[in-house]
Amino acid sequence: MKKRPFLLASALLAGCFVFFLALAVAVSSFMGQPTNLVIGDKIGIVEIYGVISDSKQVIEQLHDFRDNDSIKALVLRVDSPGGGVGPSQEIYDEVLALDELKPVVVSMGSVAASGGYYVAAAAREIVANPGTITGSIGVIMEFANFQELLEKIGLSSVVVKSGAYKDIGSPTRDMSAAEREILQDLIDDVHNQFVSSVAEGRELDEQAVRSIADGRIFSGRRAMELGLVDSMGNLQAAIDRAAVLAGLDAEPKIVYPPGKKPRFIDLFIEETLNRLHYALQKQRTVGLQYLWPGFD
Secondary structure, eight states: OTHHHHHHHHHHHHHHHHHHHHHHHHHHHHTTOOOSOOOSOEEEEEEEESOBOOOHHHHHHHHHHHHOTTEEEEEEEEEEOEEEHHHHHHHHHHHHHHTTTSOEEEEEEEEEETHHHHHHTTSSEEEEOTTOEEEOOOOBOOOOOOHHHHHHTTOOOOOOOSSTTTTTTOTTSOOOHHHHHHHHHHHHHHHHHHHHHHHHHHTOOHHHHHTTOSSOEEEHHHHHHTTSOOEEOOHHHHHHHHHHHHTOOSSOEEEOOTTTSOOHHHHHHHHHHHHHHHHHHHTSOOOOEEEOGGGO
């Protein structure tokens, strides 16, 4: 008889714990916030928005989901015109390796072009909207030339350099034919890397990819005809497809990285900063870019 109050208290505490746990999950879902409290097999969603200038956060999120045994598949939501060559290649490599362990399906938003397509090509399947802007398989490098402006205001540049090509791309003088040849060789090499990666990731003939890898953009529907995309659909369609590939139920539970699901204001601020960063970069000597310039 004396044990009953203790048992009753234990049962009450357990009931309260379950109640508040369920409440936390319900509130989190209602507010549109990510939660890791969902029990059972899940599909993780990683998002890539705006210009790809760094790969660190995306790779960390991919690793977290890779190491989480309850995550059975991933959906990579891409809404990006591309960006830096290095970050795009790093994400591509991570997605390619992750897909060996768990199926990765890409969901394309409004734009998944150039570097945005590069990272998508590593996934097992790609789902796009009919009107998604994609493709733009190519490399771009832009330089400003302020020589005439400096001459008009009476300024000149003095350069001391260790080699003939150390100031290649300088904005204070015209580019020589030899310098242009050097940069074109660099562009061609990185472009070949892009073509090879698309051919590998999409299991396409490299010459077939090369024939359309001149920077042109495609609608999602046209990209599917060319084999660059697997099917038409929205984010939910990609989630459903990932569930099938992972052998999960028809309506799987989805999770976002902790604290990473963006609100509208977060996306607005991030996109504004990305555009500002890109605009500032264009005023300087810009590095190699897997970028669709139409993003401007």
